[in-house]
Amino acid sequence: MIPVETLTALVRSYNPQSDAGLIEAAYDYARKMHAGQRRQSGEPYFSHPVAVAMLLAEQKLDDATIITALLHDTIEDTLSTYSEVALRFGEEVAQLVDGVTKLTNLELSSVENEQAENFRKLLMAMSKDPRVLLVKLADRLHNMRTIRHLPLEKQQRKARETMDIYAPLAGRMGMQWMREELEDLGFRVLNPEARNSIIRRFLTLRRETGDVIAKITDDIRTVLTQAGVEAEVFGREKKPYSIWRKMEEKKEGFHRLSDIYGFRIITHSVGDCYTALGAVHQRWRAVPGRFKDYISQPKSNGYRSIHTTVSGRDGKRVEVQIRTQEMHAVAETGVAAHWSYRDGERFENPFAVDPFRWLRAITERFEGQEDEEFLEHVKLEMFTDQVFCFTPKGEVVKLPRGATPIDFAYAIHTRIGDSCVGAKVDGQRVPLWTKLRNGQSVTIIRAEGQRPQPSWEDMVVTGRAKAAIRRSLRSEQRATQVRLGREIARVALERVGKKATDKALEAAARRLGLEEADDVLARLGAAEMTGKELVATLYPELLRDAALPRASSDTAPVVIGLNTGQVARPAPCCNPIPGERIVGIAVRGKGVVIHAIDCAELGAYEDEPDRWIDLRWSEGQARADHVVRIEVTMANDSGVLGRICTLIGEQRANITDIVFTDRKPDFFRMVIDIEVRDMEHLTHVLTAIDADSDVAQVARFRQAQAVAKRTEPERG
Incomplete structure (x- = not known):
């Protein structure tokens, strides 16, 4: 188990003003509360909150977050209470511990409750203080690192939840290193054969080519030195899950992937970033279409960096990322940069975004939606990379990769999206399903009276556009259902000598437990209710008096060819009527079923000619029934x-x-x-x-x- 001295020393290394005594008190209190508890591995349970605290200390977070990590399971799993935590460690820590406890309760009840409803509550809790999420992510990371001790079924459930929820949340919060590790740990559980196969291919590649990373790193350093740029250079192999995902997306084998290695150049200034870019491009050939400038157009989570792919040593394609130290801090720690320290002081990173903004915006934007739709839209918001397009006035619109002109229109305003009839990209008319690329200029063509089409929902990728389209379609569908329902109500009531007045429909709504008359009409128009059922609701005595004609399946039509005592009934598959040729099929215990001579069902009886009975309709005036x-x-x-x-x-x-x-x-x-x-x-x-x-x-x-x-x- 990690001793408290190791933890406090790490915290003091970046925050000399840290209250080591309070951290030690939290350490001792949590150890006492968890005394006697064991993890699945057999280790003392307290080893887990200490490990979580160390993970957060490595991110240089404030004392309140570190203490929360130590105490995050006390209220849930021990005799500790909110009041006691607040008394000992302050109201701020108590609120953070309570927030993490609520998230854990949601997670534990996910078997009994819908995941979508829990996820909505999770985001609502995080929007109050994102440090709750930082503790929860560190908690999940340590649990995933030690997941092998759980039963296989529970491992798979936790791994899937990690891949679906926690890994993309870490990415959306800018904590890319954590997202990559969470994804890889989940990948190890869910698809171990694929992961092991990729690792074996890496080992084979190293034996064949040697240490390519060290060689390319040296090459880049030499080029930067010649250009007069002071910078750190790091190289790495991409994570197995990242490689597997690219193989799946591109439908290519491992040996054909061009960017299994990644390199980072960390400079001292923005100017040095562009100087380094020029030096790299002058030395190696840039791969067309693989350049992104996230410094001039940052991602919404605050990420800034230049990305380029070049043909490096021996023609191998490698990805190079170029950024400053401050940008690198945001790229690695994301929202954690808001509570981090540097040189003993709280460091205000100029590139870090407000962590509250996205969480609050997402909960407000999809407020009132069904839980399943909410989960779908938030996942779309979390999983997507971005492209940057321009309005005709030169304003930048950020969209997820794969976005279309319809997404662009809704990103500007819902009214513009609803009235979109076409689009021009870089001055050329394009279909609405066209996928937009970085740097394109988009002009939306509008028409008054235009409404979103059902097919649009399959064309868009943003949650905002999907929500607006569904909302409009539901409104339009209801209007259509009400209009059609009014016709059905009129016909049904006129047949019994009544009128479909507003008063009658309001009475029907009250009897059916609906709010208003339009609800009755909408149910009629949606075929959720028949005209007969409306009449039965308003005038049940008319049905008892048989005012509505009965279906002919309840009466035997007059036919010739039956033996004495035989009972015939029309087949529901073809409903034969007088004037068309008919044949009977004898059915034991059920008499004779009458079919039209061209009924497709008769093919089933071709091998049983003894059951066929020649019938014909009787002559004379038939009833209209x-x-x-x-x-x-x-x-x-x-x-x-x-x-x-x-x-x-x-x-x-x-x-x-x-x-x-x-x-x-x-x-x-x-x-x-x-x-x-x-x-x-x-x-x-x-x-x-x-x-x-x-x-x-x-x-x-x-x-x-x-x-x-x-x-x-x-x-x-």
């Missing part, structure tokens, strides 16, 4: 549904149900159940509907046509 289904594709425009319902009524056919099967911005497809006398009557109805200019297609609809997987035929 045979239910058939028709499918109508109509324009999505006001009044069209009403006209179709009127046309059906004019042909003396009753509508018993309407179900919308597909909704598009321009056309709707629906299935209507109607009662007709015979085939001639049905033909008149179809002809009348087909004549309407807003009807694209109308045809008889049979269940066998729509069901991809046919139900097993009844066997005798």
Whole structure:
């Protein structure tokens, strides 16, 4: 176990004003509280909070954060209380410990609760004081370093949670070194074969080429010395997970990857960064399309650096990052730079961003969304790298890699995104799905009355754009559902001699436990409720009096060819009606099922001719009580549904149900159940509907046509 003297000495090395006595008191208190507790490895449990405190001390953090690390499990796992911690170590530390405890409780309950809901609470807690997150990330890092002692199933669950949540959070907070280590530790658990394979390939490469990193590092130092630039140069192999991810993204083998080595040049000034860049490019050929200047256009998490890829020694491609000492501190520690020390003083790094800004913005922007959507959008915000594009006025818009002109439009303003109809990139008209690149100038073409299209959701990558599009589509869909629902309500109530007045619909809403009449209409328009159910809600006595016609499946049609005592019923797959040829299939215990002669279901009985019965309809005037289904594709425009319902009524056919099967911005497809006398009557109805200019297609609809997987035929 790490002794307290080692911890306090490390803290005093960067903060001589540190209160070593308070840190020692926290150390002793936590050791006493955790006495007798053991980790899965068998070690004393207290070794864990000390290790977490050391991780944070290595980041040169303030005393409150170090003490919080020592105490972070006391309130949760021991007899300690918030009041006692506040009394001994101050209110600031007590609040930080309480914040970490709440995050741990969310994590422990993630099996029982939705991960998305917990993640929303996690971000809300972090937005109050990001130091809570710093302690939690260090806690997770040490747990991942010692994860091998847990059962395999728990290892995999923790590793997946680390890859999905904690690693990208560390990256979004600017702590790139921690993100890389968390990803690699999770990769070791989730895909050990792939990780070991990459490590073996690195070993083979070293045997074949020697220490390439040392050679290239020396080359770079020589070039910088000749250019008069004082700088530190570091080289490294990329992490196994980083290599594997590139292999997956580019669909290339290890031997074809061009940037498995990375080098950093740390200078004393911004001017030296650009001088170093010129020296590197003068010595080695730059790889086109692999240059990024994050000094002139920083990332939103404060990251600043110049990235370039060159063909180095023996033609090997290597990535070179060039930055100043201050930029390097932000790149390594991210938001931790806000609480770090240098030369015994709190150091205000000019390149560090406000850690509160992103957390608060993200929680405010997606407030009120469903938990699953919130998690999706925040993940998008965390995982993405950035590109920088320009408005026609030269203003910079930061977007994630893979963003499209629609993302660009919504990044400027929701109103501009909603009314977007096209875009020009560098003066050329481009499709809206075009992926933007660094430095491009984008002009959005707008049109009044334009609304977001459903297809846009698949084109955008930013959470902001996705949220705005979904919000608009939901609003527009509801308006359409209300409009269609009003037509359905009118038809259903007129058939029983009633009117769909606002008062009647409000009464229906109260009885159904809905807030307003539009909620009833929206449910009707969304096929979540039928016209019959509306009538039953308002006038149940009319149903008891059989005011609504019954479906013909409840009555036996008059047919010739049955034996005495045989009962026949129409097959629901084809719903045969008088005027079309029919055949009966004998079903043991169920009488005879009547099919139309062209019904696809009859193929199941080809090898059983003894079950076939020759039937025909009786002559004479048929009643209009045979239910058939028709499918109508109509324009999505006001009044069209009403006209179709009127046309059906004019042909003396009753509508018993309407179900919308597909909704598009321009056309709707629906299935209507109607009662007709015979085939001639049905033909008149179809002809009348087909004549309407807003009807694209109308045809008889049979269940066998729509069901991809046919139900097993009844066997005798």
